[in-house]
Amino acid sequence: PASLATTFLNHTYENPFMNASGVHCKDTKELNELDNSKSSTFITKSSTSLKREGNPEPRYFSVPLGSINSMGLPNEGFNYYLKYVIDRQQRMPKGNPAFFSVAGMSVDENLKMLKAVQDSDFNGVTELNLSCPNVPGKPQVAYDFDLLGEILQKVFEFFTKPLGVKLPPYFDFAHFDTAASILNRFPLVYVNCINSIGNGLYIDIEKESVVIKPKNGFGGLGGEYIKPTALANVRAFYTRLNPSIKIIGTGGIRTGGDAFEHLLCGATMLQVGTELYKEGVSVFDRIERELKEIMEKKGYTSIEQFRGKLRTL
Numbered sequence: 141p142a143s144l145a146t147t148f149l150n151h152t153y154e155n156p157f158m159n160a161s162g163v164h165c166k167d168t169k170e171l172n173e174l175d176n177s178k179s180s181t182f183i184t185k186s187s188t189s190l191k192r193e194g195n196p197e198p199r200y201f202s203v204p205l206g207s208i209n210s211m212g213l214p215n216e217g218f219n220y221y222l223k224y225v226i227d228r229q230q231r232m233p234k235g236n237p238a239f240f241s242v243a244g245m246s247v248d249e250n251l252k253m254l255k256a257v258q259d260s261d262f263n264g265v266t267e268l269n270l271s272c273p274n275v276p277g278k279p280q281v282a283y284d285f286d287l288l289g290e291i292l293q294k295v296f297e298f299f300t301k302p303l304g305v306k307l308p309p310y311f312d313f314a315h316f317d318t319a320a321s322i323l324n325r326f327p328l329v330y331v332n333c334i335n336s337i338g339n340g341l342y343i344d345i346e347k348e349s350v351v352i353k354p355k356n357g358f359g360g361l362g363g364e365y366i367k368p369t370a371l372a373n374v375r376a377f378y379t380r381l382n383p384s385i386k387i388i389g390t391g392g393i394r395t396g397g398d399a400f401e402h403l404l405c406g407a408t409m410l411q412v413g414t415e416l417y418k419e420g421v422s423v424f425d426r427i428e429r430e431l432k433e434i435m436e437k438k439g440y441t442s443i444e445q446f447r448g449k450l451r452t453l
């Protein structure tokens with residue numbers, strides 16, 4: 141029978157699936173539900189130093205082909221999530237390592253939070269979110285290549301725990317090349333491709349209106365809309381980065397087939413956002429079953445047998 145066992149950072153998870161930061165992970169209730177689901181682990185909502193209200197509502201809208209959001213990083217604050225993951229470590233010392241996401245409003249705020257993670261008992265994986273498209277007036281760090289190099293340089297002067305970065309989608313080979321040449325300079329354990337496709341616009345034709353309030357309706361796109369872009373970014377970085385930097389595939393994973401495609405492109409862990417929002421945590425049971433069925437039909441017993449083996453013509 142096909143096994144979904146996935147080894148990431150010397151830990152073997154029962155499957156490659158987890159939530160995407162921001163979805164189903166804002167408070168203890170949601171995090172506990174994730175932890176008790178068929179998700180192999182979880183990542184917390186990107187935190188800022190202090191609790192943050194985020195943008196005015198409506199700020200998330202599910203649509204037939206995905207989602208549009210301009211949340212604006214609402215979160216309970218850094219200490220809330222750090223307490224949650226450390227309490228969990230004490231409750232479940234043998235639990236799968238959890239992921240912790242930070243998204244400071246400045247380089248200094250990111251450094252401050254990462255220093256606190258470094259000095260804490262947290263023994264999981266940290267994700268530096270450099271790609272939130274929804275804070276008015278805050279351009280995405282990962283679209284500013286000088287700033288990207290500067291922040292990573294400063295982080296790795298002190299941070300020695302496992303660190304990954306959440307990247308926005310890039311759409312040009314020059315950008316894949318430049319981003320990869322910067323990222324290859326640092327001892328990252330992964331890059332997470334992709335965050336939402338920033339600043340899309342969804343219209344309700346009956347009301348002749350946008351559907352979310354912030355930024356006159358402009359928001360990050362998720363779901364089926366973004367799978368081809370997500371796959372391209374997973375593949376582009378898989379083929380450019382040092383093999384020591386793994387790829388987490390995020391974007392448009394709704395079925396076992398979508399998961400299979402991300403794995404073919406080279407992803408190791410897989411994150412589900414929009415579909416988790418729509419279906420709830422049972423989405424993991426369904427997607428795992430569908431991926432196993434596909435693997436068995438193709439005669440694969442492990443993911444390693446096909447990971448990264450996308451054929452070209």
Ligand SMILES: O=C1NC(=O)NC(C(=O)O)N1
Pocket residue numbers: 162186209210211212213214269271272273274275335336360
């Ligand atoms: O990084 C993020 N990506 C998104 O699509 N939305 C959230 C947010 O707006 O908080 N953050």
